[in-house]
Amino acid sequence: MEIEITRLFDLLDHLVVNHPKDDILAGKVNGEWVRYSSHDYYKYAHFMAYGLMELGIQPGDRVITISNNCPEWNFIDMALALMGAVHVPVYPTLSTENYVHIFRHSEARLILVSSKVLLNRITPALKQLEQSPEIYTLANIEGYHRTLEILKLGIASREKHLAELEQRKASIKPEDWLTLVYTSGTTGEPKGVMLSHRNICSNFLAHAKVNPMTPDYRVLSFLPLNHVFERSVNYHFQYLGCSIYYAESMGTLQRDMQDIGCGGFCAVPRVLEMFYDKLYAAGKDFPFLKKAIYFRAFKHGMRYDNGIIKKVSLWFQIMQWFYDKMVYRHWREKFGGKRMIIISGGSSIPERLVRLFSAAGMAIYEGYGLSETSPVIAVNDPVDGLVRYGTVGPILSGTEMKLAEDGEILTRGPHVMMGYYKDQAYTDEVIDSEGWFHTGDIGKLVAGRYLKITDRKKDIFKLSAGKYVAPQVIENKLRESEYIDQVMVIGENQKIAAAIISPNFNTLHYWGLKHHLHYRDNVQLINLPEVNKKMQEVIDVYNKEFAPHEQIKKFRLVSEEWTTTNGLLSPTLKLRRKLLQDKYKDLIVDIFGKQDDTKSGLFSAFRTIELPSIKLPFKEN
Numbered sequence: 001m002e003i004e005i006t007r008l009f010d011l012l013d014h015l016v017v018n019h020p021k022d023d024i025l026a027g028k029v030n031g032e033w034v035r036y037s038s039h040d041y042y043k044y045a046h047f048m049a050y051g052l053m054e055l056g057i058q059p060g061d062r063v064i065t066i067s068n069n070c071p072e073w074n075f076i077d078m079a080l081a082l083m084g085a086v087h088v089p090v091y092p093t094l095s096t097e098n099y100v101h102i103f104r105h106s107e108a109r110l111i112l113v114s115s116k117v118l119l120n121r122i123t124p125a126l127k128q129l130e131q132s133p134e135i136y137t138l139a140n141i142e143g144y145h146r147t148l149e150i151l152k153l154g155i156a157s158r159e160k161h162l163a164e165l166e167q168r169k170a171s172i173k174p175e176d177w178l179t180l181v182y183t184s185g186t187t188g189e190p191k192g193v194m195l196s197h198r199n200i201c202s203n204f205l206a207h208a209k210v211n212p213m214t215p216d217y218r219v220l221s222f223l224p225l226n227h228v229f230e231r232s233v234n235y236h237f238q239y240l241g242c243s244i245y246y247a248e249s250m251g252t253l254q255r256d257m258q259d260i261g262c263g264g265f266c267a268v269p270r271v272l273e274m275f276y277d278k279l280y281a282a283g284k285d286f287p288f289l290k291k292a293i294y295f296r297a298f299k300h301g302m303r304y305d306n307g308i309i310k311k312v313s314l315w316f317q318i319m320q321w322f323y324d325k326m327v328y329r330h331w332r333e334k335f336g337g338k339r340m341i342i343i344s345g346g347s348s349i350p351e352r353l354v355r356l357f358s359a360a361g362m363a364i365y366e367g368y369g370l371s372e373t374s375p376v377i378a379v380n381d382p383v384d385g386l387v388r389y390g391t392v393g394p395i396l397s398g399t400e401m402k403l404a405e406d407g408e409i410l411t412r413g414p415h416v417m418m419g420y421y422k423d424q425a426y427t428d429e430v431i432d433s434e435g436w437f438h439t440g441d442i443g444k445l446v447a448g449r450y451l452k453i454t455d456r457k458k459d460i461f462k463l464s465a466g467k468y469v470a471p472q473v474i475e476n477k478l479r480e481s482e483y484i485d486q487v488m489v490i491g492e493n494q495k496i497a498a499a500i501i502s503p504n505f506n507t508l509h510y511w512g513l514k515h516h517l518h519y520r521d522n523v524q525l526i527n528l529p530e531v532n533k534k535m536q537e538v539i540d541v542y543n544k545e546f547a548p549h550e551q552i553k554k555f556r557l558v559s560e561e562w563t564t565t566n567g568l569l570s571p572t573l574k575l576r577r578k579l580l581q582d583k584y585k586d587l588i589v590d591i592f593g594k595q596d597d598t599k600s601g602l603f604s605a606f607r608t609i610e611l612p613s614i615k616l617p618f619k620e621n
Contacts, residue, residue, distance in 0.1 A: 001017050001018060003018070006198065007172055007197040008197050009169065010201075011078075012041065012045060015038040015041060015042065019215055020038050020039065021243065022035060023035040023037070024243060025243075025244055026244070026245045026246065027245070027246040028248045034071075041075070045078035045079050046079070046154070047079075047151050047154035047158070048150060048151055049080075049083045049165055050154035050155075050157050050160075050165065051150035051152070051154030051155075051157070052083060052085065052150060053083055053157075053161045053165065054153045054154065054160075055150065055153070057110065058084075059083065059084030060085070061085045061086065062086045062106045062108040062109065062180060063085055063087060063108060063110045064089075064110070064111045064133070065089050065111075065113075065114075066089075066091075066092050066112070066113050066114070066122060067114035068092065068115065069221050069222060069230075069246040070138070072114075072147065073114075074234075076112060077089075081178060082169055084168050084172055084176070086179060087178070087180070088182070089181070089225065089226035089231070091182075091227070091571050092224065093564060095567070096124045096125045099122050102182050102190060103125060103126070105421070106192065110135075110136065111133045113138070116137075116139055116141050119137060136149070173197075174196065174201070175198055176197055177418060178195055178196055178199070180193070180194055181195060181226075181228050191420050191426070192422070193371045193421075194420070195228075196418050198414050199374040199414065199415055199416070200232065200374055201235075202398060203232060203373075203374040203396075204235040204236045206376070206397045206415075207379055207396060208236040208239045210379060210380075210381040211240060211341060211343075211365075215240065215242060217242040217243070217341075218242065218260045218261060219244055219263060220247055220253070220262045220264075221234060221244050221246050223267065227571070228371045229345050229375050229572075232376065254334060254335065258333075258335070262335060262338065262340065263336070263340055263341065264341040264343070265342060266342075266343045267342055267344050268573050269344060269346065269349035272342070272344065275335075276356070280298070281506060284510060293326055296323070300319055300323050301323070301355060302355050302356050304359035320359065328359065329361075335362065339362070339363075340362040341363055342363065342364045343364075343365055345366065345368065346572045347572065347573055347574055348453065348472070349364065349366055350479055354366065365381075367379030368441075368451065372430070372439075373411055373415050373416060373417070373439075376415070377392075377399055377409070377439075378393050378395050378396060380393030386449070388446060388450040390446075391446050391451055392450075392453060393451065394451070398413055399411060399413045399415060402436070403445070406442070406457070407454070408438060408440065409442070409443045409451070410437065410438055416431065416437045419431070441457065442457055453472075454470055454472065455471065461491065461493075463496070463497065465549070469497050469550055474499075474546060475488065477542055477545060478539070478552075480542075481542070482504060483534070484501055484502075484538070486502040486561075486562040487502070488577065488581075490581070494592050496553040496554065497553065498554040498592070499552045499554075501556070501558070502560060503526065503535070505561070508531065509525075511534065512531070515530060517531070521559075522559040523559045526559055531557070536555075539555060556587045556590065568580055
């Protein structure tokens, strides 16, 4: 039976009617899977809604959740949608300053926290508030109300609120405010993105159409549900009738995948890079012949092209069969044993990984979007064979897209946000009078239909000779190397482009072992002449693909990994350039030297003149 889904809670009716299964949602309690049926989902969402109404929550009230992924998150999410309240899901890893800003800015009436660890994390922020919202916890924590109490209140007050809830549901329109999503941001305070039922529903219905999964699939969810990417795909899986199992922790991913016979998941590139590193490391201690076959499978996979395998040589097809039998099927066994659909977003993924995992029967379908666009704008389409490596695929059905004169990606349609909460001025700045949202990303169309993201508009810089450099293009290319984990390209107003590199230390340690290098720690390792020579060789290979002014002329290695934990990456794993530049300001001075502030006036005009290159009889140090 076809049920029109124009408001989020319409999904509940869709599930009960079309996908009445015993494990639509599942999570672990004390190491054991606890499964919830479609009917359980419907029932508990309504009970939670009655309970929240009993607490006095009104339509339009903001309710914050700070939680790890679990089935209960969905009960709360749907309950808030049913009663017309606004769900404000917040990252569990923010700074105290950001928590204070969000708590104040959202004016939330209630905060629901999943654990004592997260409660302790937000307590310093709560102490800075003039008036703290009421706190409920999923876990049993002494001195705090439990969300279980809300559920019990709802069960007890069902008859009291039944008619009113049905009236609220009937009054909710697709254009009504559903959720307030705070952007992770790489600079400044998080901005509150207001999304409607239409924004969210139109988007997940559109990208669900390009997914070949069927209701017999079990998927694993582990990216934070507070992020609109994982959240939207979570609805997408529910619409398809897939069973969603929530991982116990990031440390149990492989075990959980094997446990459920996983058929897919949603990931960011960093997670896939982590899987790649583990698979690569697994072959280092194999006997000679087995090791040779194992690593040849890597090289073969990186030449794979999804959808046109029948067009390649017979020999390639034979080797594809051989490597699948000898290597790839063992990889799939580590992740659940099935051929998978992996949905990737958040940032650019190295093309070599897309090819390799696709060759191994773990097809990666990369997409692109922003919180402000609910989120997906484009995605590779496996159903129709519309997949092009190195791009984020065709524009999503029902979505308009065009490129501005400077290459900025503009989009328009039902997926574009209502606006920024309490910030009409900035809303008007990014959404023009014709309804086009200005993404701030630079892109181009490949073969007339596949969108390729090349950079962030604000990140592009100009060298002193007047040439523009798009750092993300170079960074994404350099990160294809197994020796580079993260890299930041710098050089604004300088003569050359340079890079600060956080190496992939797993690969570097293995290389150092093979070359009998001796070092005490990573600090000593990155200062070894042999290591710097090797990194120069890596950079030289990629420099051939760049224009002369884009080539990396100097670099410095750093001993720290860049992570969300140390704040050098945003929660969506993007570089926090300002923080990185502040942290490595001495290295940057070492690369370029100190700026001479006396060069001003007449002399500054010469900085924009491009002089012909002169071959000197000595090398630059």
